Amino acid sequence: MIINKILNVDDYYYDVFMAISESLTGFSVNELQSTGLAETYYQHILRQIETATFIDFLNVSKNILDNAENKDQLKNAISTQIMDNPATQQIAQSVITLWYLGTWEGAYVNDRSYKEGLVWNVMHAHPPGVKQPGFKSWETKPVNSNS
Numbered sequence: 001m002i003i004n005k006i007l008n009v010d011d012y013y014y015d016v017f018m019a020i021s022e023s024l025t026g027f028s029v030n031e032l033q034s035t036g037l038a039e040t041y042y043q044h045i046l047r048q049i050e051t052a053t054f055i056d057f058l059n060v061s062k063n064i065l066d067n068a069e070n071k072d073q074l075k076n077a078i079s080t081q082i083m084d085n086p087a088t089q090q091i092a093q094s095v096i097t098l099w100y101l102g103t104w105e106g107a108y109v110n111d112r113s114y115k116e117g118l119v120w121n122v123m124h125a126h127p128p129g130v131k132q133p134g135f136k137s138w139e140t141k142p143v144n145s146n147s
Contacts, residue, residue: 013058017042020061023078024092025099027118032099035116037109041098044109049091057082057091 018038022029032038045054064081068074082088098104100122102113115130 011042013055014039014042016058016062016065017045019065020058021095021099023065023074024096025118027099027121031121035099035118037102037113037116040109040113044104045095045098048104054091057088060085060088 018029018032021027021032021038025032060081064074064077068077078092082092094104098109098113100118102108102115102117108114115127117127120127120131
């Protein structure tokens, strides 16, 4: 898997962070960037954990991304080299939680992180109190509705 230069962030590891976030969440880099929180999340992680620990995680991630020739190899490598490895597992789980819920260690990163959590897309819902579904949206059947 090739890691492409993303936006104009002059941090080599930002690109790796976005590429591994794509693989961990199942959302494309474009979808992750559309939250408007990609750089915020990256900077937040750098402030929350030791830089060397995060860089080690990103180096393992880059190695996996560089050496995977297809999606099955990538999935297997992430499972065995990241999720089954105590040194990287917690960071990976925290990154997943960050993207889906907008939280890091149980606290929202900022006011926008709740609203832009990927969980709302997965549920085909909107975050209550922040993004309303729109006028007469109650007339539309929910996605995957059996009625």
